[in-house]
Amino acid sequence: MRQTVVVFSLLILALLLLFQFSKYSLISGDLQVEYIMAFVALVFLGIGIFINKKTQKQQSASSKTLDFKRIEELGLSKREYEVLKEVASGLSNQEIAKKLFVSESTIKTHVSNLLVKLNAKRRTQAIQISKDLNII
């Protein structure tokens, strides 16, 4: 909210500067009104899109981009992370094994390791934690 006020103040300032710019151009006769107008329109169109993107990003930023840094911090290996995603999609160990062309034992090992690293007791809890940490 505070930022919006600041942004709007800056916009009004920009508008005034553009007025000055257009005035001088008209006096000097180098630029036509049409071009100035087009420039102003496009710039403010862009500014409009920009502000809106910023304000909306703050609301949903945490649920959009994956936090790859956190995956490293947790010490999750590539394969473990892969298994985690399959677990989160609701597959059983057997199904994951088939999908990744390995044995069920292997998946169990991965899941077990991954639970320790995520500090979870069950796969359902691991899913919840992973979502909170924005890694899936």
Add this chain to the structure above:
Amino acid sequence: MRQTVVVFSLLILALLLLFQFSKYSLISGDLQVEYIMAFVALVFLGIGIFINKKTQKQQSASSKTLDFKRIEELGLSKREYEVLKEVASGLSNQEIAKKLFVSESTIKTHVSNLLVKLNAKRRTQAIQISKDLNII
């Protein structure tokens, strides 16, 4: 993507119309360049915000409000839904039982019924399905 093209075409059209408008105004001498410029800037600022809001709404509209209608459609009872939420939060049957002051048997019954209604084979799959249906 197609809509973006259409919107941009319309904007260019609007721009040209504004040019015409400004030209005639200048000729007639009724309006000052500054006011026209301010008008154009504000209009395009609004248009920018508007397009952005529309495009972003389509992406995140489905993931905001819970779909209570769907819960009814699925035939989920109040208690089953309650259990579903606890399951999704990563708790075990025993933990849910303690939290809701009932026996583990009861939770098992609820979970079993809830899996049938959600057409899921496992609780993890139920979580995934529920999130897709926007009921949790």
Add this chain to the structure above:
DNA sequence: AGCAATTTAGTACTTTAGTATGAGTCCTCT
């Protein structure tokens, strides 16, 4: 080449999860 981490896989076992079935209680609607 050689060390360290990763990936794979197995056995053996314990713990949860899930199914099937039956049954009692409570509440609501007709």
Add this chain to the structure above:
DNA sequence: AGAGGACTCATACTAAAGTACTAAATTGCT
């Protein structure tokens, strides 16, 4: 009053999930 639905609980299973090891093959890196 009685039928039906929701909630409760139990028993007896079966099926997954998860743990605790051990160990070999593979890969990345110095």
